[in-house]
Amino acid sequence: MRILKLIALILLALGATQAARAQDTTAKARDTTTRVAADTARKAASGALVGKITDQGGKPLGGADIVVQGTAMRVKSRNDGSFTLAGIPVGDWDILFRKLGYDPAEFTLNVVPGQQISVAIKLGQLSQKLDTVTITAEVFNEFAGLVTDSLDRPLEGVEITIEGSEHRYTTRADGRFLFLDIPPGKYILRFRKMGYRARQQALQMVKRIDRNLTVRMGQLAQSLSAVEITAESGFSGRDSVAQRDFAVRRKMSGTQADFISREDLADAGKSPLNLAIRQVARGIPAKELWNAACVLVDGQRPLIDPSTPIQLANGGSGGAFGGSASNPSGERNIPGGAGFTTLQTIFADQVELVEVYPAGSENSLTACARFPITIPQCDCNAARSRPIVVVWLRK
Numbered sequence: 001m002r003i004l005k006l007i008a009l010i011l012l013a014l015g016a017t018q019a020a021r022a023q024d025t026t027a028k029a030r031d032t033t034t035r036v037a038a039d040t041a042r043k044a045a046s047g048a049l050v051g052k053i054t055d056q057g058g059k060p061l062g063g064a065d066i067v068v069q070g071t072a073m074r075v076k077s078r079n080d081g082s083f084t085l086a087g088i089p090v091g092d093w094d095i096l097f098r099k100l101g102y103d104p105a106e107f108t109l110n111v112v113p114g115q116q117i118s119v120a121i122k123l124g125q126l127s128q129k130l131d132t133v134t135i136t137a138e139v140f141n142e143f144a145g146l147v148t149d150s151l152d153r154p155l156e157g158v159e160i161t162i163e164g165s166e167h168r169y170t171t172r173a174d175g176r177f178l179f180l181d182i183p184p185g186k187y188i189l190r191f192r193k194m195g196y197r198a199r200q201q202a203l204q205m206v207k208r209i210d211r212n213l214t215v216r217m218g219q220l221a222q223s224l225s226a227v228e229i230t231a232e233s234g235f236s237g238r239d240s241v242a243q244r245d246f247a248v249r250r251k252m253s254g255t256q257a258d259f260i261s262r263e264d265l266a267d268a269g270k271s272p273l274n275l276a277i278r279q280v281a282r283g284i285p286a287k288e289l290w291n292a293a294c295v296l297v298d299g300q301r302p303l304i305d306p307s308t309p310i311q312l313a314n315g316g317s318g319g320a321f322g323g324s325a326s327n328p329s330g331e332r333n334i335p336g337g338a339g340f341t342t343l344q345t346i347f348a349d350q351v352e353l354v355e356v357y358p359a360g361s362e363n364s365l366t367a368c369a370r371f372p373i374t375i376p377q378c379d380c381n382a383a384r385s386r387p388i389v390v391v392w393l394r395k
Contacts, residue, residue: 047111048086051119053077053097061123064099069106070169072144072176096180097121141205143179145213147171147191155193155217162203163188163243164250186259188246188353188392190234191215198234200395202261202352242299245366249355249390256361260354262394273351273391274343281356294371294378295342296390302371302378303342346391355390362388 053061060081067074068088077083088111098104102123109117147158154175161168162179164187169177182205191199196217205211220232230236250259258281268276295303355367362368367388371378377386 045113046087046089047113048084048116049088049095049109049119050082050084050116051121052081053083053099053121053123054081055102056122056124061099061102064097064102064123067096067098067178067180069094069096069180071172072174072178074178097123099123101126141182141184141207143182143203143205143211143213145177145211145215147175147177147215147217149196150216150218152216155196158191158193158196158217161190161192161243163190164247186261186353187250188243190243191217192234193217194233194235195220195229197232198239198395200234200352200392202263202392204261204263238300245364246299246355246390248364248366249357249362252363253355253357254361254363256358258356260356262352265348265351265354268348271348272344273346273348273354276348277343277354277356277389293342293375294368294386294388296367296370296388297346298392299367299390300370302375303345343389343391346393350393351391352394353392355388355392357388357390359385359387 049066053064053066055061060077060079062077062079062081064077064081064083065074066077066083066085068085070093071089073085073088075083075085088109090111090113093109093111094106095109096104096106102125105121105123111117143162147155147160149155154171154173156171156173156175158171158175158177159168160171160177162182164185165182167179167182169179171177182203184206185204187203187205189201189203191201196219199215199217201213201215203211220229224232231239249257253259260277260280264280265276268279297303357367365380367390368378368380368382368385373379376382377384378388
């Protein structure tokens with residue numbers, strides 16, 4: 001009897017396993033059918049561009065860029081100059097053709113569903129009289145990447161802004177983005193989508209560099225009020241004004257100001273910021289940095305009283321700072337008091353970007369206007385102005 005019961009249980013288990021496998025096979029087949037249908041629909045609602053790129057003498061140009069401007073769609077020409085760019089959405093698009101050392105070409109393409117358009121492009125070589133330095137200045141600094149949600153699904157409609165430049169972009173269905181020809185410099189990169197927690201990150205561009213980045217944005221709780229969602233998504237008026245002020249300061253910064261990125265501070269690790277920036281800042285005495293009292297956080301919140309305890313959870317790449325029995329939250333609590341300065345309440349690995357303005361060099365006056373009149377040394381009309389430091393934290 002026991003043997004019969006055991007056999008029955010084994011048969012039931014086998015039946016359940018086979019049923020589960022059948023369900024899994026059915027689900028996979030359904031997913032495959034859905035993907036095929038979506039791909040077929042996408043192809044039916046898009047077109048393709050094919051062609052060949054040569055110089056004026058007809059010599060094939062390999063490695064030339066073909067870019068659908070306003071999207072992340074791009075390919076490079078093959079060694080024989082030929083290229084294929086498929087899946088271009090229906091509509092009018094500006095197509096850019098370019099290669100280092102050649103004049104770029106551009107035209108508007110009208111994409112019709114299911115149609116393949118063939119073109120022949122000739123690029124004129126830059127004057128041989130130009131020296132190497134001049135041609136190098138034509139280098140196309142590029143910054144590309146992908147934005148996803150916390151489950152790694154592509155996010156469409158994310159507003160991406162390179163603050164301090166004219167570059168703006170909104171991700172499409174695949175969540176990808178591509179910025180072309182970003183001048184060398186240090187910027188703040190902003191990612192915003194209503195209903196998702198806003199992100200900001202420092203971006204450092206140098207000549208002849210291609211950068212790639214994947215950004216994950218966490219969805220906000222539905223229980224939040226409309227006002228809270230707007231603020232956490234980065235669309236509040238205060239955020240907009242702070243970013244506008246940054247762009248103005250950067251434009252009017254002059255030669256004395258310094259911009260220190262997270263890359264510059266990478267070796268400083270968990271050091272207090274007043275120590276970390278002394279190693280990399282230029283044009284400002286170390287003593288002034290140590291005692292810097294005019295400090296703004298995220299371009300809008302003054303850090304006024306260094307004697308007041310401040311808690312900042314580490315927002316670095318590793319997430320929360322490891323806790324301990326005495327500090328389970330993982331937060332680093334700076335006790336304040338005598339001998340502590342404002343910048344000492346922030347750690348290097350919590351920072352995206354630092355703006356440093358030696359005394360009297362913050363020409364836009366947007367930073368000093370943020371301090372209350374109770375801090376006269378930070379006032380725009382102070383008889384003896386102090387250095388101003390603006391700290392942008394990782395988010």
